[in-house]
Amino acid sequence: MSGIVDEIRVNLSKALESSLQAARAGGSIKVEQVPAFSVEVPREKEHGDFATNLALLLAKPARMAPRKAAEILAQNFSLPWVEKVEIAGPGFINFYLNPGWVYQALPRIVAQGGDYGRVNLGEAKKVQVEFVSANPTGLLHMGNARGAALGDSIAAILDFAGYDVTREFYINDAGNQIENFGLSLEARYLQLLGQDVPVPEDGYHGEDILASAIAFKEKHGDNYAGAPPEERRPALVAFALEEKLKAIKKSLADFGVHYDVWFSEQSLYDDGSIDKTLDFLKERGYIYESEGAQWFKATNFGVEKDEVVVRSNGIPTYFASDIAYHRNKYQRGFEWVIDIWGADHHGHVPRMKAAVKALGFEPASLEVVIMQLVRLYKGGEIVRMSKRSGQFVTLEELVAEVGRDAARYFFVMRGSDSHLDFDLDLAKAETNENPVYYIQYAHARICSILRQYAEQGGHMPDPSQANFNLLKEEYELALARKLADFPEEVASAASGLAPQRIARYLHELAGLLHSFYNSHRVITSDQALSEARLILVEATKITLKNALGLLGLTAPERM
């Protein structure tokens, strides 16, 4: 299923358990049950290849010194491929394996190719990742861009970890924002026709709205000049929404982000889902009326305040459609629902969870990833962004300025709960200050070696025939060790919804390749050694490419 590291870990755990059972049977360790111990890869390589804290955990229940317990466990312990067992520190048991064990990973990597690193942590569980979900009333900004990069990478990682993933964009094409959008468009349209109609103060003032109005006028001329507003506005909105949505889809596609489902909020009104959902909650007594509005009893579920779902003017709130939307998600069979929201929505989380519970689903199955805000720096200064004034850097502009790969890497190299300072100058620098190139360069270097080898008439050796015992150098061992770790990294990035782990892993892997490259040659006069090293770099190339893919980055063959 997964990698060699995991297999060894499992085998060591089993052997430790039987060792403990033997000790219990012999009466030398008296405990009722096996504690939840771990077998870990120590940070320090002086502490062996693997280590366990079992003896430390036994100390209290068995009432004995941890080192003593460790000694007993070690005595009962025997595995052919474990070269040395050592007791160290307060009572850790360290395992030293036959040095060649890591090289067993290499033929597997080459055989698995693009699938290397896949694990079945998810067991095909259906998971939905909903991200960006921006109002289709404007262009995508930096916050949306971070959401796009994060969401897409999280989805890719979950897919690689064995989940059945659906990427979804929720289109907020209903409600107040759309109302506002219509008024703003109408004002611009009428202005174009020479009327003095101001754009509402809290409306959309951006140039893109004006552009939509111009395009509308080109198509329809002054046909709507005298039309009643209730006819004119929907026409403008429908026209502009389609145009905007098309632009959003294109920006995201250019950013390497593709969705499985584009879900319209309006459709929840059209098919009666919102009414049905509200009725469902009403029947269960979770809705009450006060001051002419209808409220959801969030306080029943431990939330501080109740929340309006239908305003006193009869129009449902965003929260109402969001409840209906989440009900729809569960009805579609998703067992794990992941929403990626900006930090400005975090107050919405408790009531959304309360709503999920009220709907009869498990609130823990809804996971909201809160993404802290992005600050943009240029020339050492903060670039101010404001949607209202229409002044913000769009996703398109960002990609045009720094390139897709650099942009995506910068967005995922930090944890989602860290504020992100995006340094435009650094992202576009083609220097060693920029970590993106450092990683991609490692891939390109390997490609260059393989290219030259092929040009000299060499053929890629058969991994099963290679003699990996020839790889004795420290850097070779470290590189192979890192490669063997990849499946574990995928699993941990998936369970933590943490793409930054992959970013970090990539940087470390690239670093090891560069170190190796600078001290040893791959193509040498020693044929057998060259072949072993060719497999090593081929496996590195595969792993780099797979990991880059999880972050939506390209793996260039030349730079």
Place this chain on the structure above:
RNA sequence: GUCCCAGUAGCUCAGCCGGAUAGAGCAACGGACUUCUAAUCCGUAGGCCGGGGGUUCGAAUCCCUCCUGGGACGCCA
């Protein structure tokens, strides 16, 4: 005022579901290209992990408290 996020090297941050001597990049300093790409490498230096208390064999990590910065608290989304 209540809640959320953050506080770790000069700077930007990893590590945070407890493990052994706290890491990386950049910046600084000193070295390495007649070699498969120097967008690279090697080395040096840099730390009361915001302060204080607690939990235990063990705390950057968990709990309490205080301080600092950012954000959220609407019949907006």
